Amino acid sequence: xxxxxxxxxxxxxxxxxxxxxxxxxxxxxxxxxxxxxxxxxxxxxxxxxxxxxxxxxxxxxxxxxxxxxxxxxxxxxxxxxxxxxxxxxxxxxxxxxxxxxxxxxxxxxxxxxxxxxxxxxxxxxxxxxxxxxxxxxxxxxxxxxxxxxxxxxxxxxxxxxxxxxxxxxxxxxxxxxxxxxxxxxxxxxxxxxxxxxxxxxxxxxxxxxxxxxxxxxxxxxxxxxxxxxxxxxxxxxxxxxxxxxxxxxxxxxxxxxxxxxxxxxxxxxxxxxxxxxxxxx
Amino acid sequence: xxxxxxxxxxxxxxxxxxxxxxxxxxxxxxxxxxxxxxxxxxxxxxxxxxxxxxxxxxxxxxxxxxxxxxxxxxxxxxxxxxxxxxxxxxxxxxxxxxxxxxxxxxxxxxxxxxxxxxxxxxxxxxxxxxxxx
Numbered sequence: 001x002x003x004x005x006x007x008x009x010x011x012x013x014x015x016x017x018x019x020x021x022x023x024x025x026x027x028x029x030x031x032x033x034x035x036x037x038x039x040x041x042x043x044x045x046x047x048x049x050x051x052x053x054x055x056x057x058x059x060x061x062x063x064x065x066x067x068x069x070x071x072x073x074x075x076x077x078x079x080x081x082x083x084x085x086x087x088x089x090x091x092x093x094x095x096x097x098x099x100x101x102x103x104x105x106x107x108x109x110x111x112x113x114x115x116x117x118x119x120x121x122x123x124x125x126x127x128x129x130x131x132x133x134x135x136x137x138x139x140x141x142x143x144x145x146x147x148x149x150x151x152x153x154x155x156x157x158x159x160x161x162x163x164x165x166x167x168x169x170x171x172x173x174x175x176x177x178x179x180x181x182x183x184x185x186x187x188x189x190x191x192x193x194x195x196x197x198x199x200x201x202x203x204x205x206x207x208x209x210x211x212x213x214x215x216x217x218x219x220x221x222x223x224x225x226x227x228x229x230x231x232x233x234x235x236x237x238x239x240x241x242x243x244x245x246x247x248x249x250x251x252x253x254x255x256x257x258x259x260x261x262x263x264x265x266x267x268x269x270x271x272x273x274x275x276x277x278x279x280x281x
Numbered sequence: 282x283x284x285x286x287x288x289x290x291x292x293x294x295x296x297x298x299x300x301x302x303x304x305x306x307x308x309x310x311x312x313x314x315x316x317x318x319x320x321x322x323x324x325x326x327x328x329x330x331x332x333x334x335x336x337x338x339x340x341x342x343x344x345x346x347x348x349x350x351x352x353x354x355x356x357x358x359x360x361x362x363x364x365x366x367x368x369x370x371x372x373x374x375x376x377x378x379x380x381x382x383x384x385x386x387x388x389x390x391x392x393x394x395x396x397x398x399x400x401x402x403x404x405x406x407x408x409x410x411x412x413x414x
Contacts, residue, residue: 008382011351015380019373030369033359040376041352 002064006055014051018044073108074098079119082188086195090122113180114171121163123190124281129197132206132273134189136265139276141179141186143261148179150254158250161257162242209270217271218278221263229256240279309403312364312396317411318357319389325350326386354389355379361392365399 021043022036031039054060061068074080074095083091097118101111127135149157156174159166166174175183196203218238226234233248237256246253264275329350332338338346355376362372375392379385397407405412 011348011380012377012382015377019377022376023370023373026369026373033363033372036369036372036376037356037359040355040373 006064010048010051010055014044014047017047021047070099070102070108077108077112078188079112079184082191083122086191087122087126090126090191093122094118110172112184113175114168116171116175116180116183117163117165119183119187123187126190126194127277127281129194130190131193131197131203132269133203134186134193135273135276136269138186138190139261139265139272139280141182142276142280143258143265144182145175145179146254146258146261148176149174150251150258154249154251154254157254158242158246161254162244162246164244205269207268207270209268209274211274214271214274214278217264217267218275221260221275224263225256225260228259238279305403308364308366309400309405310364311360313400313405313412315357315360315362315364316393316396316400316407318353319361319393320410322350322354322357323386323389325353351380351385354385358388358392361396365392365395 018040022039026036026039055064058068058072062072063069075084080091080094080098083094094115097115098108098111101114102108106114123138127138130138146157146161149160156166156170160174193203222234222238225237229252230248233252233256236242236246236248237253237260242253260279261276264279265272267275329338329343329346332346333343358375358379359372362375367375375388378388397412400407400412
């Protein structure tokens with residue numbers, strides 16, 4: 001709208017300025033047609049260049065060009081920037097999603113809240129390439145999120161842990177500001193670390209972890225959960241895919257998943273990273 | 282101007298009339314040329330609009346073509362203004378208005394009508410694509 005108006009005003013404004021300039025410089029001194037024409041055209045060219053240069057500066061385009069403003073806002077967001085830098089396919093998916101949300105009138109932070117399920121899915125897929133500390137950070141954010149939801153709405157907690165789609169209103173009010181910030185930081189860490197991992201630039205802090213030992217730890221945690229919440233709950237939260245309609249109470253399942261993740265995160269770094277990866281990815 | 286004892290002679294008066302007639306004739310030719318250019322610039326405007334709608338011209342090429350037509354129209358306006366003996370400030374105003382969409386067409390038509398009237402009064406034949414004495 002604003003850009004179209006500026007385009008429409010381009011020639012009239014430049015011509016008016018040029019006319020004013022000619023009128024001011026010519027004064028009452030009569031000039032022949034050729035001089036008047038030249039005296040009008042040169043300032044016109046100068047004002048056109050000036051106008052064009054001004055309306056195309058980033059500062060002006062932020063006010064006049066909604067697409068440019070939207071792109072600038074997205075580029076300044078750490079999650080968007082991280083995906084753009086490290087994962088072109090995921091960046092494309094996120095860009096299309098955000099564009100769709102913002103075209104419906106949502107501001108960028110609101111659009112990012114709506115993008116959370118998409119980002120969770122994408123980050124879970126990437127986690128296998130991330131270093132141990134990042135996997136633990138991701139696991140910690142996940143367990144903190146579930147704990148926050150469990151205290152408010154166990155049903156919602158179950159829907160989030162079973163990766164069910166949430167309606168926009170629910171998503172908009174589901175997470176606290178602190179949790180949303182921690183989530184975004186974790187997403188950035190996962191992408192940056194996974195990028196290094198894919199390029200075999202392993203961080204030196206990673207500790208060796210034995211796969212068989214991890215399998216035994218997984219079983220031990222499952223047995224503990226069975227004692228605490230019962231066999232059916234333990235079996236369900238130990239499987240990767242959770243049903244849409246749980247056969248056990250959502251509150252129990254959510255509490256069991258929180259306990260499971262807490263137990264995993266309490267293990268030594270290498271083991272904890274492997275266990276969290278096995279259950280979340 | 283030649284003067285004799287403060288009085289203008291018949292010869293001087295005849296010279297003045299001759300100069301005025303030459304000046305008037307020059308202005309009529311200017312106005313006629315300007316009017317012809319105005320007609321072409323109106324036609325070019327319509328051609329440009331068609332080219333824009335059909336997509337034959339786009340982007341910078343279209344902008345450049347519009348600018349060229351506008352500059353041609355300004356030259357036409359200047360010639361007609363001089364022919365119609367407009368003041369310098371009026372000429373500047375008409376030049377500026379030549380760059381305002383829709384108003385530019387109005388200006389060309391207004392000046393063209395004024396020119397037609399002046400030329401017809403002077404005994405010229407004015408047709409669709411210009412005038413001849």
